[in-house]
Amino acid sequence: MPVIGFIEAIRQALAEEMERDPRVFIMGLDVKLGAFGATRGLSETCGAARVRNTPISEAGFAGAGIGAAMAGMRPEVEIEFASFFYCCFDQVCNQAAKLRYMSGGQARLPLTFRAPYGAMGSAAAQHSEVVYPQFLGVPGLKIVVPSGVAELKGLLKAAIRDDNPVLMFEPARLGFTTGDVPDGDYILPLGRGAVKREGTDVTIIAIGAMVPKALTVAEEMAKEGISVEVWDPQTLVPLDEEGMLASVAKTGRVVIVDEGHLRGGASGDLAAIIIDKGFDYLNAPIKRVAALDVPIPFSPPLENYVLPDESKIKAAVQEVVS
Numbered sequence: 001m002p003v004i005g006f007i008e009a010i011r012q013a014l015a016e017e018m019e020r021d022p023r024v025f026i027m028g029l030d031v032k033l034g035a036f037g038a039t040r041g042l043s044e045t046c047g048a049a050r051v052r053n054t055p056i057s058e059a060g061f062a063g064a065g066i067g068a069a070m071a072g073m074r075p076e077v078e079i080e081f082a083s084f085f086y087c088c089f090d091q092v093c094n095q096a097a098k099l100r101y102m103s104g105g106q107a108r109l110p111l112t113f114r115a116p117y118g119a120m121g122s123a124a125a126q127h128s129e130v131v132y133p134q135f136l137g138v139p140g141l142k143i144v145v146p147s148g149v150a151e152l153k154g155l156l157k158a159a160i161r162d163d164n165p166v167l168m169f170e171p172a173r174l175g176f177t178t179g180d181v182p183d184g185d186y187i188l189p190l191g192r193g194a195v196k197r198e199g200t201d202v203t204i205i206a207i208g209a210m211v212p213k214a215l216t217v218a219e220e221m222a223k224e225g226i227s228v229e230v231w232d233p234q235t236l237v238p239l240d241e242e243g244m245l246a247s248v249a250k251t252g253r254v255v256i257v258d259e260g261h262l263r264g265g266a267s268g269d270l271a272a273i274i275i276d277k278g279f280d281y282l283n284a285p286i287k288r289v290a291a292l293d294v295p296i297p298f299s300p301p302l303e304n305y306v307l308p309d310e311s312k313i314k315a316a317v318q319e320v321v322s
Helices: 006-020 042-046 058-070 082-096 149-161 210-222 241-251 266-281 300-306 310-321
Strands: 003-005 024-028 051-053 074-078 112-117 142-144 166-171 178-180 194-197 202-206 228-232 235-237 254-261 287-291
Touching: 003 006, 006 024, 006 042, 006 149, 006 178, 024 058, 042 051, 058 074, 058 082, 082 112, 112 149, 142 149, 149 166, 149 178, 194 210, 194 241, 202 210, 202 241, 202 310, 210 228, 210 254, 210 310, 228 241, 241 266, 254 266, 254 310, 266 287, 287 310
Parallel strands: 024 051, 024 074, 074 112, 112 166, 142 166, 202 228, 202 254, 254 287
Antiparallel strands: 003 178, 142 235, 194 228
């Protein structure tokens, strides 16, 4: 399997899907240049008409993407930072999420929104937000959070082929990582989680960029005689509840790790599902490790203090096991 970078995985997925289906096109801020490199060169290889720079108006080009999807195209709309989803919240939640339902299935919305999310190192509060929790309560949207290079490519290709609006949140902190990606038309189905490490004593449910941290902790805990299973949901909507509960039943203890804020976050939603449907499996209370409920600071020491890290995850695992 070739080793490629995180950004290259995005570029390959987009290039392959544009080659496969002439209805796929890209629109967003500076996509011809590619602010982070993910769309760089696609204008030359796929044609300028299919890589469209837009004005600085997320509400405007999100709405244009929705209209294009209803008209039979398969747009891939890039939101430069996930925090900017707030600028087009109405378009995503009131239009994209609802129009297929409100039209009785007559309108299809094969539409993918891509955005890097989370802290990437002193990007400050308006460029470091984890916003997927805000969309969890909006029926009609699929929410994808890949945890690595192969997951990113496989899930993005599946999202582009889906006939429903998909929000693809790409962990900004993984932007410079590399990984093995299978050759060929590699697809990961939406709605299926994955055990990233087998264990018997405690399950860490980790989302996105927290998966590599959880794997590091699992390696450290093994030296202390504690067997940690790491489970990655990969898509929050649809959620692989069966896979998650199977891991919980196996270990009986759960730590949920999310870069989003603790209050109103995805970790609380997952914990509620486990309590509702898997309470009898639990041998200890669920622990959650998440960002503190403050805006993400610019200061590097304060940013590190606010965010989840390996030491906080390890402390939670030790508490649950004890």
